[in-house]
Amino acid sequence: MTEVPELPEVETIRRSLAPKLIGRRFLAIRSSGLPLRRRVAGSSWKRLLGAREIQRVSRRGKYLVLDCRGGWSLLVHLGMSGRLLLVEGGSGLEPHVHWRGLLDDGRELRLRDPRRFGSVLPWPTASLQVASPLARLGREPLDPPVTAPELEALARGSRRAIKDWLLDSTRVAGVGNIYATEALFRARIDPRKPVDRLSHANWRQLAAALVEVLESAIEAGGTTLQDFQDGCGRPGTFQRFLQAYGRAGQPCYRCGRILRSFRIGGRSTVACPRCQRIPDGPLGL
DNA sequence: AACGAGTCCTGATCGC
């Protein structure tokens, strides 16, 4: 399970599940007994079950949000290895299913998450935007498409490397390692460049590349390098269009130079030394 | 306030 679900994968799941979840209601919740990232009091589950049918399925950053009539919502984050699946009730339990929501049509929503970095959290709908984890999230990059001046303003006061900055969900929400790496490659920007040294032209290229790569990935149903699936079990196809992520040691599609991998802010990244103007020599420190 | 480091977790991969 290498690919981590990011904004396009969560949006793909949202689109696959929304038509099948709207109008349904939760009858019961089942846990594997092993904790996910956040512990939930039993009383919160009772409140959610006391609510009525699901009336809206939305996404904020990498969070999926199910609003039920009656004022309660369900917040789902897939963490690093989470998969969300809608299956017929009673079908054999896949390994690592740590949460199940039993629906009134006999189906089940299942969270399969080996590493248990994911979370499923009931929350009062009215305070989602001010008090839940959603309150911390930054700009939604596609709603509407983020612009260069907005990114520049969001980065003011920071000197972090642009790659590291892009992964900060309190600035721009939903961008993870795959799409940050791809956007910087397409914008031809050195991932180590401090944000306060990006030119206006850099920001324009980055805003355009980020929007383009995220929109394309949604259109392709996400990236499936190992086993990503939407809520109905379908893989994505954006892996065919990756130009940098996962291609370290292979030739750049633009210029033919060998792509290099190195670390920024504790995370691996891949870049083209020529297109992204990275000097020869040791990298990453 | 910004930011780096530490934490959580297990499947895949590496080194001997």
Place this chain on the structure above:
DNA sequence: TGCGATCAGGACTCGT
């Protein structure tokens, strides 16, 4: 072949 060590990384907390 087998086994222990290492790596991977999103979001959160904590210390500087």
